Amino acid sequence: MQQDSSASKYSGKKHVKFSDDALALAEKIMKRYPDKRQKSAILPILHIAQAEFNGWLSVEVMDYVATLLKIQPIEVYEVASFYSMFNLKPVGKCVIEVCRTGPCWLMGAEDIVKFIEKKLGIKEGQTTPDGMFTLKTVECLASCGTAPMMQIGEKYHENLTFEKCENILDDYKNKGEEISHWRKERIKHHTDKHI
């Protein structure tokens, strides 16, 4: 990752550029599509961008993605703002996504959210002061049979109870810095999947 460390946390990087590995991967993915159809690669490229830039997409990062794909920035903003897996503001190392759709809600997702809010001392949409956890609620994650459930990074946590949540969050907290590496793993995941 190459970035201007003086750039504001909230305004993103002024001079955004993928690392050599990420750029090589992005170029391989874009080559899978015919000339002038590179926009079709937008989802994997946004995942790579999010992995490269601390788990969120600033305007500058989205503009860089638009340049790579040779499309208008608004086309990137539209996609990035549509999907809940893309974060448009800074997030913690662990992004907790609790499903809030009908089946999970009926099985107690609302109480799970309240429990996590109380345990972490934050409200939905906020990040803990130590930068460890961000709590989000999202629509169906296709695991309705194991409701209530939540996703953290790449992992699903299902059939949640308060006790399970307590243990899961303590476990992530104890892992500490190890968690920072999952974003790089995400790039590897895309390498395996697309190339």
Ligand code: FES
């Ligand atoms: S309703 Fe929660 S996973 Fe489908």
